Amino acid sequence: MNARERGILAGGIALGLPLVLAVATAWVLHNFERVERRIPLPPGGEAAADPLYALRRTLEADGRPVAGHDGLQPAALVGNPRDTVLLLGDPARVDAAAAGQLLAWVSRGGHLVLRTPPRGGDPGAVPLLAALGLRQGLRAPRCEPLRVPRQPDHVEFCRGRRFVPDAARPPQLRWGQEGHGLAWARWRHGRGHVDLLADMDFLGNGPLREVPHQALARQVLAPNYGRGTVHLVRMSERLPPWLELLRRGWMVWLPLLLLLGAGLWRHGQRFGPWLPAPVAARRSLLEHVQASGELLYRRGHHELLHAALREAFLARLRRREPALHALAGAERAAALAARLQLPPQLVREALQRPGDRQEFHARMRTLVQMRNRL
Incomplete structure (x- = not known):
């Protein structure tokens, strides 16, 4: 290819490339449309560690005083008889002394919300449940339909164990079938109220975005809503610090572990020689x-x-x-x-x-x- 042919080729590329790009751009703009999409990201920070974060922020936005607690400390919760205490966790972890303080506070006008033990067992061995008159064993989980006007139908309490109230102490409100056990009941205890639910999944950060779950949460907190502080108590079993580090910090310790293994392999003692074995002597x-x-x-x-x-x-x-x-x-x-x-x-x-x-x-x-x- 001589200089004249190379010049013609370069000129053709210089003139044709912008034309090809213009045609391609026009085709893309004619066949595609820019659309914005909102993609919800997974929770991070406090929202990822606190399952009641959305409920607390919702109550704050509604102008209601709310406080979060890690672990049950009855002395810090039983001051105002118009408050509400929501226990998120296994009520079997509440001992008899703490249960007595909570129930004495409820009798003065407080509102206590708790759930059934997730592992079943004898409710008579749980002080809070025994005080409500529950003696029969817990029933197997069963979904309960929830219908809110102008909202899709929902089912709730599908993973929580149901309970059967004592006939001598019937609840003030009940939700569920007697044959399969109740999913939610409210007892009058002195001047206050005690709500027992099969589970509290609808109060989680994700489910609380839905309107039926918001309406159900409002009904659960109704007795003292707007009268006092809502105490959200997380009683989840905390893992040891080293186990929590293994579970949450694997992005850090796994590369460091691989780097340590590579260093040990590089500087450690070999299991074989660097040079091949010498050739055996021959007698030819x-x-x-x-x-x-x-x-x-x-x-x-x-x-x-x-x-x-x-x-x-x-x-x-x-x-x-x-x-x-x-x-x-x-x-x-x-x-x-x-x-x-x-x-x-x-x-x-x-x-x-x-x-x-x-x-x-x-x-x-x-x-x-x-x-x-x-």
């Missing part, structure tokens, strides 16, 4: 002879190798042609040339000591040829 005489010849050749002892091959040729000549071997000098060279059909000068030079490496190669080839023809 021909290999030893060849190795000796290669050593002499590398060290420059060409005359020794030539003399050895010359003596081997003369020994064969003495055995096969004694008359020729008896000759000497030019007569032997001429007779050998006639006998082996080789030029006399080539035969004479082959029987003489070589000077340099080139003569060595040539005379060695001639001696091999002479030995093979003899």
Whole structure:
């Protein structure tokens, strides 16, 4: 390709590329439309660690005083009889002394919200449940339909164990079927109220976005709503710090562990040698002879190798042609040339000591040829 053709090609590319880009842009703008989408991201920070974060923020936005607590401390919760205490966790972890303080506070007008133990068992062994008159064993989970006007139908309490109230102490409000157990009940206790639910999944950060769950949460908190502070108590079992670090900090410790393993492998003791195992000794005489010849050749002892091959040729000549071997000098060279059909000068030079490496190669080839023809 000459300079003129290269110039035409470059000009065509310079003119055609913007045209191709303009056509492609017009096609994309004609066939596609820019649309904005809102993608909800997973919770982070406090919202990821606190399952009641959305409920607390909702109550704050509604102007209601709310406080979050890690672990049950009855002395800090039973001050105002118009408050509400919501226990998120297994009520079986509340001992008899703490249960007595909570129930005494409820009898003065407080509102206590709790759930059934997730592992079942005997409710009579749980002080808070025994105070409500529950003696029968908990029933298996069962979904309960929830219908809110102008909202899709929901089912609730699908994973919580149901309960059967004592006939001598019926609840003030109930939700569920007697044959399968109740999912939610409210008892009057002195001047206050105690609500027992099969589970509290609808109060979580994600489910609370839905209107039916908001309406259900409002009904659960109704007795003292707007009268006092809502105390949200998280009674979840905390993991040990080292186990929490393993579970949440794997993005840090896993690369460090791999780096430590690579360093130990790099600087540690090997399980095998760097060099391959030496070759086992062999007893082949021909290999030893060849190795000796290669050593002499590398060290420059060409005359020794030539003399050895010359003596081997003369020994064969003495055995096969004694008359020729008896000759000497030019007569032997001429007779050998006639006998082996080789030029006399080539035969004479082959029987003489070589000077340099080139003569060595040539005379060695001639001696091999002479030995093979003899």
